[in-house]
Amino acid sequence: MDFCKCIISISLFAILAQSVTSQNLSKCFFQKTCVECLDADFSCAWCTDENYGMYKSRCMTLSDIQASNCSSDKVETNKNFSKLTIIKKEPLRDYDREKLEAIQISPQRIKIQLGKLEAHTFHFTYKPAKNYPLDLYYLMDLTWSMKDDRDTLINMGDQLAKALANLTENYGLGFGSFIDKPIMPFVQTEEHRLKNPCSIEKQVCEPTYGFRHRLQITNNIDGFIEKLKTSNVSANLDNLEGGLDALMQVLVCDDRIGWGANTRKIVILATNGYMHMAGDGLLAGISERNDKQCHLSDNGEYLGSLIYDYPSLEEIYRVLGKSKTAVIFAVTDELQEYYKSMRDLMEEFTSVGLLQDDSSNILQLVETGYRDFVKRVEFTDNAPSYIQLSYLTDCGGIYKTPQEVNKCDNIEIGKEYDFFVEVRLVDYPSDLVSNLTVKIEEALISNEGVVLDIDIRQHCQCELDSEPVSGSEICIGNGDYSCGMCYCHSGWIGKRCECNLQNFDSSADLLNQCREEGELDELGPICSDRGECICGQCLCNPGFEGPHCECSQCIPISGVICSNHGECDCGACNCQNGWAGDECDCSTDQGTCKAPHKEELCSGQGECSCGRCLCSESYFGPYCEAMAGSESELCSYYDDCVRCAIHKKLGAKCDNLEAECKTKLGLYSAEFFDTLEDMLNCTARITHEEITCDFKYTYAFDNRKTLIKILNQDCSKTNVIATAFSIAVLTLLLGTLVMIIFKVKMVIEDRKLYQKFEKEQQNETSYEMQSPLYKSPISSFTVPKEMADSELK
Known part of the structure; x- marks a missing residue:
């Protein structure tokens, strides 16, 4: 049963494989031009050989077109066109003060020749540079309630410089302030209130203004503090401010603000109020939409405050992406949720930090906000809809396997991160663009990225190499020859433009000759939708045959048609006697x-x-x-022949029995194996040299041959004396080795103890000589010389 299932599975697999091949072949076969051919399937190839034969299909799989004798140097394939070349690849490096730049992305430029089916994959490396320049613009709400915040910043001059220096050696600082539009209902318009909007508080302050750019970005901290000191507070009527008006000007006025070309740009927007949004300007009769242009006067005053409405968050978002600027909303506690909702709409470019009531923690916000933007990276591209870019990265080992993402968090300065990009042509552009430039760049880094110069295939190489031959002899003078094809003049059709339509009443009459008549005298599809009509005759696709391509060819399995047990007749096997089945592979012999x-x-x-x-x-x-759990009843039938095979292996003879087995079983073989996986369980008991052994075996049949499989078994007599002697010698050697090891251990320990004793004795003598308080326990006495002399006498 298992064998039958295996045969069926193999047959199905072969049919499926043939079906897939036929599908690919069909995709190729119907194509009329070279480009259409190569775009049909990656396996398709186009033959441009003039000697190939006009009545063969020029579009087939590469192997089939080569088998059809197309010259190998006259074949167009997808691989011939698609190429990827690295044009510029400068090594990564940290910020260079002389060149005023760093290289954080490599390679920088790649050229890709792109066909419709084949995708190209390349990889680039991103390495955050040390001391990358930072331009920080402090955009401050200078309404009356922010007076203490300004005073705090004035007193933080040195600390602010140190905080920025800790982030990068190359930094610049700019400053601007905002209030609101100086018009009702945002301010009171009485003359004395316009001049001094703080009069209600019995204080004096500046007239209300929209936005004022006060200091171009510089590394002069003293200049920043001086501007703060001369920047007085003002006031407006409501609790909403014109911060978005100011932010838009900071983003679009590059030259006036002083943004660097190769810098990381961050705006800190500090406020304790909400923001006016697009549409609020209508309350004051201001209906003109914000034009996202710079409107700063020579002294930094915003001139469009009473002309243009407040910008929308969508407009701010787009300008942030274009200018590659990050914004930190430094706001008080009660405003955090409001600004976090704004951040969620622009999370690539914004963050929110808690600002103390007097801005005393502004340095911490600067550092935290900077590191928050630096530790994350996100790559975007400007590819059109017909070019698809897919990203893959493990984010420097954060993911165990690469993920389909274009951004990473927890980036470390100086560490390299690899990104893999797949570029695919989804469709041809409607405007027939043949080359374009696509740039991949980091969301918050200007003037760095990977530039892709993409050439899109619009023509095959053979069309580019030579012009069409007008009135070619190959086309019998009735058409133009190009890239292996005849493009017929009016009134002519056919592979070689050989059919004159004037000889037929209509082109329909010509095509009807390629249609098969049905039961009701109705005509079927042209060549049964399985071929091409050439001058009234069908040229069938591979796999089909017949006058109207109505018959499928029989599918060969393992290179054999109808299992060699029948003949193919219009796609069906006519089997010989004794065989049946669709492929004549089923024996009828029971x-x-x-x-x-x-x-x-x-x-x-x-x-x-x-x-x-x-x-x-x-x-x-x-x-x-x-039956499961019991021995086969046929075991006894094969038992004698199994015993014979075992005796022969053990050196005994069984000539007569072997001859009987050949008569009894016919063709058979008996082989020994180390393991048996068959469910059949037979056992033959053998006595050899006074030792009894059980040999398990199984039996099977293949092409009328009996196969006996026997499990290997060691049935030799054990030498008891030799075994005992070997064990005794081994025991003696092992005991001697243990004693030697024990003796060496004792000697080593004795030497260690003696060395310890000598060291302690030296320490004792040294202590006696050095310490004046030490009294030796040993008493010594010297006999006086006089007494010694008298004793001698």
Whole structure:
């Protein structure tokens, strides 16, 4: 049963593989021009060889077109066109003071020749540079309630310089302030209130203004503090400010603000109020939409405050992306949720920080906001809709496997991050653009990125190399020859423009000759939709045949048609006697389903199909003769022949029995294996040299040959004396080795103890000589010389 399933699976796989090949072939076969051919499928190839034969299909798979004798140097493929070349690849480096630039992305320029089907993949590396320049613009709400904040900043001059220096050695600082539009209902318009909007507080302040640019970006911190000191507060009527008006001018007035060309740009917008949005200007009769242009006077005053409405968040978002500027909203606690909702709409470019009531934590906000933008990277591109770019990265090991993302968080300065980009041509541009430039760049880094010079295939190389030949002989003078094809003049059709339509009543009459008549005298499709009509005759696609391509060719399996047991007739196999099935692969001989010396098919426990038994549940074996958990009843039939094979392996003879086995089993073989995976379980008991061994075996059949598989078994007598002697010697050697190891260990430990004793003795003597308080426990006495002399006498 398992064998049958295997045969069926192989057959289905072969049919499926043939079907896939036929599909690819069909995709190629119907194409009329070179470009259409190559765009149909990546496997398609186009033959431009003049000697190839006009009545062959010029569009097929590469292998088929080569088999059709097309010259190898006259073949157009997708691989011939599609190329990727790196044009510029300067190494990554940190900020260079002399060149005033850093290189954080490499390579910088790539040229791609792109066909419709083949995608190109390349990779670029991003490395955040040390000391990358920072331009910081402090945009401050200078309404009356922010007076303390201004005074705090004035006292932070040195600390602000140190804070910026800790972030990067190359920094610049600019300053501007905003209030609101000086018109009702945003301010009171009485003359004395216009001159001094703080009169209600019995204080004096500046007249209300929209936005005032006060200091161009500079590294002069003293100049920044001086501008703060001379910037007085003002006031407006409502609790909403004109901060978006001011922010738009800061973003679009590049030269006036002083933004650098190769810098990271950050705006800190500090306020304790809400923002007027687009449409609020209508309250004052200002209806003209914000034009996103610079309107600063020579002294930095915003001139469009009473002309243009407040910008929308969508307009701010687009300008942030274009100018590559980040914004930190430094706001008080009660405003955080309001500004966080704005941040969620522009999260690539904005963040929100908590500002103390007197701005005393502004330095911390600057540092936190800067690091928040630096530690993340996001790449965008300006590819049109017909070019698709897909990104893949592991973010420097953050992901175990690369992810389909174009951004990373927790970026580290000086570490390299690899991004892989797939470029694919989805469709041809409607304006027939053949080359374009696409730039991949980081969302917050200006003038850096990867430039892609893309050439789109609009023509095959053969069309570019030579002009069409007008009135070519190949086209019998009735058409123009180009790239292997005849483009017929009016009134002529055919592969070589050989058919004169004047010889037919109509082109329909010509095509009708390629249609098959149906049962009701109705004409079918041209060439059964399986070929091409050439001058009233069908040129069939590969895999089809017949006058109208109405017949499918038989599918060869393993290179054989109808299993060599039949003949193909219009796509169907006519099988020889004794065979059946769609491929004539099913034997009708039921003798192979009968166990030896039995007439019952499949032991009465299954059905005979294609000459093999399909067993009922719980039964198995070639004849369904075995039941799960029990030994096959055929084991005894093969037992003598198995014993003979085992005796021969062990050196014994069984010539007569072997001859009987050949008579009994016919073609058979007996082989030994280290493992048996068959469910059949037979056992042959053998006595050899006074030792009894059990050999397990199984049996099977293949092409009327009996296959016996026997499990290897060691059935030799063990030498007891030699074994005992070996064990004794091994034990003696092991004991001697243990004693030697123990003796070496004792000697080493004794030497260590003696060295320790000598060291302690030296320490004791040294202590006695050095310490005046030490008294030796050993007493010594010297006999006086006089007494010694008298004793001698």
